[in-house]
Amino acid sequence: MKPIFAKVMETVGEDLFAVRVTQQQAFSTDYHFHKECQLTYIVQSQGKRLIGDHFDYFISEELTLTGTELPHVWFTDVIESEKEHHAHSIALFFDPDRLVEILSSFHDTEKLQAFLLLSKRGIRYEGKCKEQIKKLLYKLLDAQGLKRIIIFLQIIEKLQDASEKNVLCHIDYSNIHFPNNALKIDKIVQYVLTNYSREISLEEIALAMNLSKNAFCRYFKAQTQKTFVQFVNEVRIMQACKLIVENQLSIHRVAYDCGFNSLSNFNRVFKTIKNQTPSEFKNALYKATTTS
Numbered sequence: 534m535k536p537i538f539a540k541v542m543e544t545v546g547e548d549l550f551a552v553r554v555t556q557q558q559a560f561s562t563d564y565h566f567h568k569e570c571q572l573t574y575i576v577q578s579q580g581k582r583l584i585g586d587h588f589d590y591f592i593s594e595e596l597t598l599t600g601t602e603l604p605h606v607w608f609t610d611v612i613e614s615e616k617e618h619h620a621h622s623i624a625l626f627f628d629p630d631r632l633v634e635i636l637s638s639f640h641d642t643e644k645l646q647a648f649l650l651l652s653k654r655g656i657r658y659e660g661k662c663k664e665q666i667k668k669l670l671y672k673l674l675d676a677q678g679l680k681r682i683i684i685f686l687q688i689i690e691k692l693q694d695a696s697e698k699n700v701l702c703h704i705d706y707s708n709i710h711f712p713n714n715a716l717k718i719d720k721i722v723q724y725v726l727t728n729y730s731r732e733i734s735l736e737e738i739a740l741a742m743n744l745s746k747n748a749f750c751r752y753f754k755a756q757t758q759k760t761f762v763q764f765v766n767e768v769r770i771m772q773a774c775k776l777i778v779e780n781q782l783s784i785h786r787v788a789y790d791c792g793f794n795s796l797s798n799f800n801r802v803f804k805t806i807k808n809q810t811p812s813e814f815k816n817a818l819y820k821a822t823t824t825s
Contacts, residue, residue, distance in 0.1 A: 549635065550627035550685055552673060559609035560620045564719040566604040569626040570652055572692070573597050573607075574670055576621040580610040581771075583722055584655040585702035586758050588767055590775060596663045598692060600652030601629050603702070606719050608726070623670050625688065632689070648693040655701035662695035706758055718756055729768045730792045735761060769793065770806045777815050784811045 564583060575595045582591045584605045591607060599605045609620050629649045633642050658666060666688060673684045724741060725733065738761065739749035753761045769791040776787045788799035803811045
């Protein structure tokens with residue numbers, strides 16, 4: 534019952550960093566973590582992603598950094614995965630300890646170490662910062678020798694100093710994993726993504742995972758720092774936001790399509806998670822689209 538530990542850079546010898554380009558029908562990794570920090574640029578794809586305790590949609594051109602030992606996985610939408618080579622990403626992996634060790638010979642690394650600590654909560658980059666880092670990633674793909682190292686260090690500087698960024702995981706999040714457990718978190722996520730539009734009882738999900746109800750609750754809380762009910766509500770509200778953005782459905786219809794048995798409960802949960810009511814979210818969206 535743990536995110537899988539993955540060895541990323543064992544084949545690149547003494548290199549400080551490595552770049553991996555993925556082009557396939559769908560992102561197919563399990564919920565996993567590794568020692569290396571991972572900067573991921575989604576060239577093309579859309580779906581859902583889980584980074585630590587943060588679950589959300591992702592779209593093309595998203596740029597995220599996952600710090601050392603931060604569990605993560607990307608799930609490509611089913612319809613999108615039917616398109617050939619739809620899942621296209623560029624990922625930069627680097628060893629944070631070696632980076633600090635090398636740079637400490639040249640200057641103070643206190644700021645860098647603080648940034649690497651923050652990256653353990655996951656960071657999404659936006660705006661001008663994202664565009665600058667994206668261009669450097671493409672340059673890195675073609676660079677050789679010393680120029681390659683210079684571009685890598687420029688990326689690190691941009692990541693560290695970026696003002697347009699959002700920290701993803703809660704400040705108290707930590708990766709708590711148990712070496713003798715085998716159940717995969719991504720199996721639970723996939724189950725919820727398939728069944729969120731109806732009631733999912735704890736008894737049902739525990740049975741599907743071959744666990745007792747109490748054992749499942751303990752496991753899920755330990756891995757995600759939230760209850761299963763909280764997670765299901767987050768998935769439902771995430772889907773509700775997507776329906777409001779993409780369709781002209783009434784709030785009442787969205788509530789029931791997303792698994793809520795009453796409009797009042799939907800409004801309450803929506804405001805708890807998004808800090809605004811569904812109507813306020815819809816009105817803000819309308820104003821943004823009509824004034825842009």
